[in-house]
Structures are given as structure tokens and as C-alpha cells.
Amino acid sequence: MPRLSVFFVRASLIHLFVGFTFGGLLLANKGVMISPWIWVLLPVHIELTFIGWMAQLAVGIAFWILPRFSSAAPRGDERWSWGTFLLLQAGIGCVVLQSLFGGQWLSFTGRILEAFALAAFVIGNWQRVKPFRV
Numbered sequence: 001m002p003r004l005s006v007f008f009v010r011a012s013l014i015h016l017f018v019g020f021t022f023g024g025l026l027l028a029n030k031g032v033m034i035s036p037w038i039w040v041l042l043p044v045h046i047e048l049t050f051i052g053w054m055a056q057l058a059v060g061i062a063f064w065i066l067p068r069f070s071s072a073a074p075r076g077d078e079r080w081s082w083g084t085f086l087l088l089q090a091g092i093g094c095v096v097l098q099s100l101f102g103g104q105w106l107s108f109t110g111r112i113l114e115a116f117a118l119a120a121f122v123i124g125n126w127q128r129v130k131p132f133r134v
Contacts, residue, residue, distance in 0.1 A: 008060025015052025043099040052092050066128040080124020087117035
């Protein structure tokens with residue numbers, strides 16, 4: 001498994017653990033009222049489990065699984081994919097900070113960074129996808 005895929009998978013598992021921990025807190029608070037402020041964690045839980053875990057795991061595995069065409073640079077220019085990793089982490093961080101501390105511009109910035117991360121992944125890995133020949 002390439003180093004970048006390892007980083008994606010490990011980061012996704014960290015997001016899974018934190019997201020499920022917050023989800024467990026929310027569920028426990030629903031049964032036995034611990035504190036009303038715990039509901040602030042709901043958007044953080046959603047962001048960490050959907051984008052932080054699922055999307056990041058999918059991107060990491062896709063980077064690993066997509067076909068390799070040359071032995072010199074089997075995965076093409078990896079800088080785009082490393083940029084994807086960094087942009088995705090920054091985007092998730094911005095959305096989580098907005099959920100905890102407010103500031104609508106943080107959420108907007110985070111979503112833009114996540115969109116740029118997707119674009120960087122497509123740009124960096126598009127040449128690895130080629131049509132099926134009959």
C-alpha cells in the first residue's frame with residue numbers, strides 16, 4: 001500500500017473513532033440528560049463520520065487501487081494527491097471549528113477547501129483512468 005494511502009486510511013480511522021465517540025455521547029445524552037451543550041457536537045459528529053471517515057477512506061483506497069501504467073511513476077504526479085490530503089484535513093478542520101465556535105465564513109471556507117481537495121484528486125489521478133477497450 002502506498003504511503004499516502006496509509007495516511008488517508010489512518011486519518012479516516014482517527015475521524016471514525018472521534019466521530020463515533022461524539023455519536024455515543026449524543027446517544028447517551030438522549031437517554032440520560034448529561035448536559036444540553038452536548039448537542040453542539042451533532043454537526044461535528046456528522047462531518048467527522050461522513051467526510052472525515054467515509055470520503056477520506058474512499059479516496060485513500062481509490063489512490064491505492066487505481067491502475068498503474070508505468071514503472072517509473074506508477075501513480076503519476078503524487079503532489080496532487082498529497083494536496084488532496086492536506087486540503088481535506090484543512091476543510092474538515094474549518095467545518096469542525098465553525099460548528100464548535102461559530103463563524104459562518106469558516107464553514108464556507110471548509111466546504112471550498114473540500115471541493116478543491118476533490119478537484120485536486122481528480123486532476124492528479126485522471127490520467128490513471130482509461131476507457132475499457134473491446
